[in-house]
Amino acid sequence: MQDAFTAGTAPADLPGDTALENAIIRKVAWRIMPLIMICYLFAFFDRINISFAKFALQGDLGLSDTAYGLGASLFVVGYVIFEVPSNMFLFKVGARKWIARIMISWGLATTAMVFVHTEWQFYALRFLIGAMEAGFAPGVLYYLTLWFPATFRGRITSLLFLASAFAGLIGAPVSGLILGHMEGALGIRGWHWLFMLGGLPCVALGGVVLWQLRDRIEDASWLTRCEKDILSSRIARHTPHAGGHSLLGAIKTPGFLMLALVYFLIQVGSYGLNFWAPHLIRAAGTQNPSIIGMLTAVPYICGAIAMVVVGRMSDARGERRRFVIGLLILATVGFFAAGVFSTQTTLLVVALGIMGAGVVASIPAFWALPPKLVTGAGAAAGIALINTLGQLGGIVSPVMVGRIKDVTGSTTPALYVIGGMTLLCALLLMCAMPESLSRKE
DSSP states (O other), X not given: OHHHHHTTOOTTSOHHHHHXXXXXXXXXXXXXXHHHHHHHHHHHHHHHHHHHSHHHHHHHHTOOHHHHHHHHHHHHHHHHHHHHHXXXXXXXHOHHHHHHHHHHHHHHHHXXXXXXXXXXXXXXXXXXXXXXHTTHHHHHHHHHHTTSOGGGHHHHHHHHHHHHHHHHHHHHHHHHHHHHHOTTGGGOOHHHHHHHXXXXXXXXXXXXXXXXXXXXXXXXXXXXXXXXXXXXXXXXXXXXXXXXXXXXXXXXXXXXXXXXXXXXXXXXXXXXXXXXXXXXHHHTTOOOHHHHHHHHHHHHHHHHHHHHHHHHHHHXXXXXXXXXXXXXXXXXXXXXXXXXXXXXXXXXXXXXXXXXXXXXXXXXXXXXXXXXXXXXXXXXXXXXXXXXXXXXHHHHHHHHHHHHHHHHSOSHHHHHHHHHHHHHHHHHHHHSSOGGGGOOO
C-alpha cells in the first residue's frame, strides 16, 4: 500500500517534507480508500449486471435488442437529469450524508428489479436506478480533491477506478456463476438473484459511509493538528487560482466544455465494452454462462494493470494529457481488432484485453484533468456537469449498438464506429485543448 500511494512524489519537495507528507497520505488513504473502493465496486457492478442478465431478461420480457438497449440507456437518462442537482446538494449538505443517501436509495431500487414483469416496468425502474445513483461518481471524485494533494491524485484516482476493474474481474465470473447455478434456488430466477445480491449490500454500505467518513480535514479526529495543517497546506498549494469557482464560472472556463465532449466519447467506448462484451463472446461461439463470465473478466484485468501503471507514471511525471491520448489510441486498436476477429474467440478475447486496457484506464486518467481548470463549488458542480454530459455517451452507445445489430444482424459495424469515436477523442485531446491541461504539477 505504501508504494501505491507514495511512489513518485513531487521532486520539488524537500526530503523531510516528502517523508512526512507520504506518511500523512498513507494514513488518510488507509482510512478512506478501502470503503470508497468497495462502494465504487458495487456502483460499477450495478452498471454491468444488466449485461449478464440480458439473455434471461430478454427471454422473460420478450425484449428485442433495441428495446434492451433502450432500457439500459434509460439508466443513464435518469443519471444525467439528476447528476448536477445531486452534486450541488452534496456540496451543501456534505459528502458523507449525501453519498450514504445515494448508496441506500440506489441499492433499494436495484433490488426492486426482481418485481419487473413487463417491458414498461423495466424502462421505469432502470430510469429510477439511474436517478438514485446520480451524483455518486462525481461526488466521490470531488470528495477526493478535499483529502489528497494534486501530486497524489493520479494514483488515488487510479486506485478508485481499480474498483471498477475489480467489479468486472470479480463481478463477471460471479455473475456467470449466479446465473449458471442459482437459477430456481428458493423458487427465484437467476437474474433476480443477480440484482438482489448487487443491491442489498449497497444499503448496508450506505450506513457504513454515514458512520465512517468525514466531510472535512478539520473533522478528522484520527489526524493530529500538525497533520491537518500540513495536509491542508499541501492541497491549497496545488489548487488552481484561475478557472471557475461556480458552475457558471466553470462553464466559461476555456476547455471545460471540450473536456465534456471528450468524456462523452470515452463513455461511448466504455458502455460499448460494459454492455456488449458478454454478447460478443457468446456470438463468437461460447455458450456456457460461467465461461462467458470468466472471459469477460479479461478486459478488466488488463484495465486494472494499465490503471496502476499509468497512475504512477503520470504522477511521477506530473503530466496527464499525453497518457490519456495514448490509452485512447490503444482502445481504438482494441475496438477495430474486436471487429476483425469477431468470430474467433481467442483473438477476440485478446482484442477485448487491449480494448479494456485502453478504455478502462483512460477514465481515471481523464479525471485528473478537470481539477486543473476548476475549484471549489465550480469543481463540485463542474465535475458533475462534465460527468453528466459525458454520460450521454451511455445513452448513445447501447441504443446505437443494439440498433446496428438489429438492422445488420452483426455488432461488427458498431465496433468500427466506436473505434472511430475513441480515435476522434484522442485527436481532440491532442489538438483542441488549452495549454493549462499540459501544465506539470
